[in-house]
Amino acid sequence: MTRRVVITGLGTVTPFGAGSQQFWENIEAGQTAARLITQFDASTLPTRFVAQVPIGDAELNSAIKRKAVKTMSRATKMAFLAAREAVEDSGIEFDQLDPNRVGTSMGAGGLGSAELEQSLQSFAIVAACTNPGNMKVDAAKVWQRTLERVNPLTPLKALPNMMAGHIAIEYNARGACLTLASACISATQAIGEAYRYIKLGLADAMLAGGSDSMTNPNALVAFSALGVISRNNEEYLTAARPFDKTRDGFMLGEGGAVFVLEDYDNCKKRGAVPYAEIIGYANTCDAFRLTDEPAEAWGSIEAMRLALADAGIDASELDYINAHGTGTKLNDRTETFAIKSVMQQAPVPPISSTKSMIGHLVAAAGAVEAVASVQALEKQVIPPTINYQHPDPDCDLDYVPNEAREAQLRTVMSNSFGFGGQNASLIFRKTT
Amino acid sequence: MSYTNEEILSKFQEIVADALSVDISEVVPEARVFSDLAAESIDILDIQFRIEDEFGLKINRDDFGERLAEGLGEEPTAQDIDARFTIGWCVDFICEELQAAEKVEE
Numbered sequence: 001m002t003r004r005v006v007i008t009g010l011g012t013v014t015p016f017g018a019g020s021q022q023f024w025e026n027i028e029a030g031q032t033a034a035r036l037i038t039q040f041d042a043s044t045l046p047t048r049f050v051a052q053v054p055i056g057d058a059e060l061n062s063a064i065k066r067k068a069v070k071t072m073s074r075a076t077k078m079a080f081l082a083a084r085e086a087v088e089d090s091g092i093e094f095d096q097l098d099p100n101r102v103g104t105s106m107g108a109g110g111l112g113s114a115e116l117e118q119s120l121q122s123f124a125i126v127a128a129c130t131n132p133g134n135m136k137v138d139a140a141k142v143w144q145r146t147l148e149r150v151n152p153l154t155p156l157k158a159l160p161n162m163m164a165g166h167i168a169i170e171y172n173a174r175g176a177c178l179t180l181a182s183a184c185i186s187a188t189q190a191i192g193e194a195y196r197y198i199k200l201g202l203a204d205a206m207l208a209g210g211s212d213s214m215t216n217p218n219a220l221v222a223f224s225a226l227g228v229i230s231r232n233n234e235e236y237l238t239a240a241r242p243f244d245k246t247r248d249g250f251m252l253g254e255g256g257a258v259f260v261l262e263d264y265d266n267c268k269k270r271g272a273v274p275y276a277e278i279i280g281y282a283n284t285c286d287a288f289r290l291t292d293e294p295a296e297a298w299g300s301i302e303a304m305r306l307a308l309a310d311a312g313i314d315a316s317e318l319d320y321i322n323a324h325g326t327g328t329k330l331n332d333r334t335e336t337f338a339i340k341s342v343m344q345q346a347p348v349p350p351i352s353s354t355k356s357m358i359g360h361l362v363a364a365a366g367a368v369e370a371v372a373s374v375q376a377l378e379k380q381v382i383p384p385t386i387n388y389q390h391p392d393p394d395c396d397l398d399y400v401p402n403e404a405r406e407a408q409l410r411t412v413m414s415n416s417f418g419f420g421g422q423n424a425s426l427i428f429r430k431t432t
Numbered sequence: 433m434s435y436t437n438e439e440i441l442s443k444f445q446e447i448v449a450d451a452l453s454v455d456i457s458e459v460v461p462e463a464r465v466f467s468d469l470a471a472e473s474i475d476i477l478d479i480q481f482r483i484e485d486e487f488g489l490k491i492n493r494d495d496f497g498e499r500l501a502e503g504l505g506e507e508p509t510a511q512d513i514d515a516r517f518t519i520g521w522c523v524d525f526i527c528e529e530l531q532a533a534e535k536v537e538e
Contacts, residue, residue, distance in 0.1 A: 067453035067470075070478070152477035 005198045006267050006274035006431060009090025009260030011082035012371050013211070015051035015253050015358050018063075018081055020089070023368070024375045026357065027383040028404045033358050034237050034251055040217055047229050049236035050215040051253035051359035053078060068166055073115050073157040075364075076166055078256040079106060079211035083167045090260035091272055092205060094171050103175035103203045104168045105194035106258075107186025107210025108160040109363030110219070115157050125149060167207055167258070175203050181363070184324070184418030185283065186210050187257070188366030192281035192426055194261050204263050209370075211256025212363035219362075223252060226291070228328055241387035242325035242353035243332045243395040250326040253359025257367035276374045276428045279411075280311030286421030293330060293417065297338035303423035304342045304413065311427045313411065316346035318427075320382050320407065322373045322414040323399075325353025326360055331417065333394040340397070350407065352400040356386045366416040370426060373414045377430045382407050434537045435487070435530060441523050447482045448519065451475055461520030469519075489529055499525060 012019065015033030016026040026033070033051035042048040060077040061069045072080065087094075094102055129141040156162060161179040168177050176197055180189040187210025194208035214223070223229045230249040232239035240251040267274055284306065286299035293300065308315055324335055339348060354372045361368055376382055381404050388401035414426045435443075441461075449456040452469050465471045471479075480491055500521075504512045530536045 065453075067475075069453070070451070071474070151481050153474060153481075156474070 001201070002199050003201060004264035005195045005261055005278045006264050007259050007276050007278065007374055007428075008092060008262050008267055008272050008274050009086035009088070010275065010371055010374065011085030011087070011089065011209075011258045012255070012368060013053055013055070013078040013082050013257070014255040014368055015053055017054055019085065020371060020375070023371065024379065027354055027372060028379070028381060030384045030386045030403060031357060032237055032240070032386060033253065034240060036236060042217070042220065045220055046224050046231045047220060048233050049239065049251065050220070051251055052215045053254050066170075068169070071153050071156040071162065072166060073162070074213040075109065075211040075256065076157070076163045078213070078254070079163045079209065079258060080166055080170070082209060082211065082256045082258040083170070083207055086207065086209075086258045086260045087171065090262075092260055092262065092270075094173070094205075096270070097204055097266075099172045099174040101175050101204040102171065102173040103177060103194065103197060103206045104164040104173050105176070105178040105180070105190040105197070105206055105208040106164040106167070107180045107182070107188070107190040107363045107367060108163050109181070109183075109186065109212035109214060115154070163211060171207065173207060182418060182422050183420055184360070184362055184365055185416040185422045185424040186363035186366065186418075188370070188414065188416035188424040188426055189283055191259060191261075191278070191367065191370055192283060192424060195278045195281050198261055198263050204266055206261045207258055208261055209256060209258035209367040210364040211367070212361055213254040214362045215252050215254045219252060228326075230327065238387040240327055240356050240359055241389070242323070242327040242356050242385055243336070243392065243399045244388050245390040245392035247327045247329065247332065249328050250355060251359035253355075253361045254364075255358070255361050255368055256364045257371045259367075259370070274431045276377050277431050278426060279313070279429045280307040280309075280427035281425070282306030282310055283422065283424040286423070288421050290421065291419050293334045293421070295334065295337075297334045297341065299421055300335065300338040300415065300417055300423040301341050303425045304338065304415065307413065307425040307427050308342075311429075313427070314346070315343050317411050318349045318413050319409045320349050320373075320376060320412045321351045322369050322376070322412065323351050323353045324415045324417045325351075325355055325385065327353070327355060332392075335415065335417070336395045336397055348397050350382050350398045350400050350405065352383055352385045354383055356384075356388070366414065366424065366426075369414050369416070370428070373412045373426075373428055377409050377412055377428060380406060380409055382409070434535050436537050437527060440526055440530065440536075443486055444483070444519070444523055444526060447479060447486060451478050451482060459519055461518065461523065463519045464514055465517045465519065465522065466514050483526060487526065487530060487535065489526075489533060491529060496525070
């Protein structure tokens with residue numbers, strides 16, 4: 001016997017600030033969060049804009065008001081605040097539940113700006129241990145000095161599972177504690193696996209989502225080297241343009257989102273009104289190339305088909321798809337092909353990419369996009385793909401260009417694809 | 433750099449208040465680090481790091497442990513250690529370490 005899984009709380013920290021309502025108002029209005037980088041000197045880098053959460057580390061610390069903040073990475077801090085909003089939003093009282101049946105499931109990525117600032121100290125150490133005559137680094141001396149200089153709490157910030165750990169401690173969630181670190185599908189997987197735990201009766205409630213902070217110098221260098229981010233500095237406000245013929249890569253963003261997921265019966269028993277139900281999920285691997293999708297898109301097609309099968313619905317029942325839609329040449333073409341393949345003879349529903357507004361939140365992308373999908377169901381409005389001006393013959397679907405659109409929405413799918421050939425799809429349905 | 437006893441106490445109070453996110457008014461000499469100020473083991477490592485940084489000291493963890501257990505018998509209980517491990521005891525310990533390093537003003 002399987003159980004129904006509903007979403008009863010949303011929490012969101014995005015480049016539009018903290019709060020799910022703030023996020024929705026901005027994406028409904030088709031705003032861009034793109035900003036020129038001012039936090040560090042990016043003048044030597046090919047990309048000089050990102051979509052950053054407009055909340056500094058000191059401000060995050062004072063909002064969190066916990067001793068544990070000193071062991072939190074920036075991504076964890078954003079996740080913690082998102083979890084707090086979600087829990088308050090849901091009205092759930094964890095002391096009314098068996099703590100052993102409450103779990104956490106978070107998608108996590110790499111280190112953020114604050115931690116890398118600290119690691120910059122290690123460059124200073126390296127410099128101090130470099131013999132000036134021949135520029136040779138005394139490695140043994142570097143390790144010795146580093147041990148003398150590193151605060152013992154710093155390594156705790158770097159462990160990816162600390163995000164789920166901090167949230168579990170805060171809410172006394174003693175059940176499963178999952179950390180998914182699967183690049184751009186991390187959060188989608190985290191929500192999907194949490195859904196499975198409740199569906200299969202392994203947990204009664206889960207806090208699930210993801211958070212990431214990839215707008216720092218290291219991330220910019222890394223993604224620049226991979227050639228996947230837009231270099232359109234002149235037109236940075238409109239550079240994130242998924243499905244447009246002139247797209248040249250994505251914009252890096254940061255943020256996080258957390259859901260309270262509950263067993264439907266428990267939700268009903270306590271008289272809560274759910275936002276939506278999760279009815280389908282699947283994840284697959286292309287098993288092909290690390291960063292290139294196959295032109296036949298078998299992995300993403302299979303993820304969507306399996307999610308539909310899990311939901312027990314036909315593709316024709318989809319009313320909107322929140323695309324992965326990064327804005328790279330390859331992704332948008334392949335995703336368009338994959339969606340058409342899944343729909344077969346059925347009319348393809350409207351598709352949009354919220355990455356056009358907030359950028360690519362990497363490990364957190366799927367969590368924030370799941371929030372957008374659920375809000376679309378709630379408001380009966382499809383958020384747009386902004387900066388769409390030049391149709392691409394390879395991308396010939398309805399991408400809800402530039403303006404939000406009212407629509408009757410009952411069933412919505414959200415896609416995430418990632419390096420490693422990973423694919424995941426979630427399907428949400430309006431609860432009536 | 434050398435310190436007066438008052439300076440050591442006030443600097444240590446600042447360090448502890450910051451490391452444990454407690455109000456400085458709670459960091460009184462009789463406060464027990466574990467049971468009154470809710471420190472956990474990693475906080476002790478954090479505080480040690482900050483003391484070493486502030487006072488230019490190097491604290492040997494074995495020496496620290498031996499001194500904390502001194503005179504409490506063969507196998508001191510957790511309660512014995514907790515009762516002894518107060519802010520006042522820590523300040524005395526730092527003063528002694530600084531004296532040994534000749535960094536205290538007589």
